[in-house]
Amino acid sequence: MPVVVGQRAPDFSLTDTSGDTWRLSEHLSEGPTVLVFNRGFT
Amino acid sequence: MAALARDRHAFRARGAQVVVVGPEGPDEMRRFWTDRQMPFVGLADPTHVAAERYAQEVSLLKLGRMPALFVIDRSGQVRYAHYASSMSDIPENDEVLAVLDDVAQAPGGAEDPDDLRERSTGDDAGGPPA
Numbered sequence: 148m149p150v151v152v153g154q155r156a157p158d159f160s161l162t163d164t165s166g167d168t169w170r171l172s173e174h175l176s177e178g179p180t181v182l183v184f185n186r187g188f189t
Numbered sequence: 190m191a192a193l194a195r196d197r198h199a200f201r202a203r204g205a206q207v208v209v210v211g212p213e214g215p216d217e218m219r220r221f222w223t224d225r226q227m228p229f230v231g232l233a234d235p236t237h238v239a240a241e242r243y244a245q246e247v248s249l250l251k252l253g254r255m256p257a258l259f260v261i262d263r264s265g266q267v268r269y270a271h272y273a274s275s276m277s278d279i280p281e282n283d284e285v286l287a288v289l290d291d292v293a294q295a296p297g298g299a300e301d302p303d304d305l306r307e308r309s310t311g312d313d314a315g316g317p318p319a
Contacts, residue, residue: 149244150270156261157242161232162215164222169208169232175265178204179292181285184245184257185190185211186276 156182190227196282197228203289210234212254246272260288268292 150157160170174180193200193207200207207229211218218233234240246255256279260269269288271280 149272150242150259150267152267152270154267156259156265156267157239159239159242161210161234161239164215164219164227164231164233166215166219169230171208171261172265174206174208175261175263178206179263179268179289180259180261181193181200181205181207181289182243182259182261183190183193183207183209184240184243184254185209186253186256187212 156180190225192279192282194225194228196286199282199286200289203286203293205289206230208232210239212237212240244272248276258285260285260292262292262295 156171158170158172160168163169171180171182190209193209197207209227209229210232211221212235213221213233214235215233218231221227222231232239237245240254243257243259245257247253248255253276256273256276258269258271258280259267262268268291269285273279
């Protein structure tokens with residue numbers, strides 16, 4: 148199901164480029180999030 | 190990505206964090222981020238955990254994952270969602286920045302968590318701070 152405006156953003160946890168775990172819900176309070184899904188870099 | 194990086198100051202000025210999810214593994218992502226000095230959070234999603242939660246489309250015809258972009262406010266609510274119809278269908282920065290401006294103007298949108306805590310403390314005290 149596509150994510151739509153008005154719904155709660157699905158949470159997830161991934162490894163960032165520093166090797167640390169990054170969880171969306173732990174960073175929401177830092178400000179609005181622009182979440183970009185890329186096609187790939189390589 | 191280059192366009193986003195070019196306007197990084199405009200995103201920062203709005204207090205926004207730009208987070209980019211890619212399908213590569215952590216080592217490839219780290220190499221790319223280091224080589225290009227990307228000014229954003231980069232997240233490796235080789236098993237498509239986040240991509241599936243956000244229903245990022247896969248185009249077999251175009252041999253890859255289709256771009257998608259979301260704006261999420263501090264409360265965790267999705268305020269903007271864009272699923273690309275082609276590999277180059279990426280929203281203009283001005284469009285995304287306008288959404289961020291709207292988010293900031295919405296009730297609570299520009300609140301700083303520290304301000305909320307301070308206000309809460311004031312309410313608990315039964316009156317305005319001295």
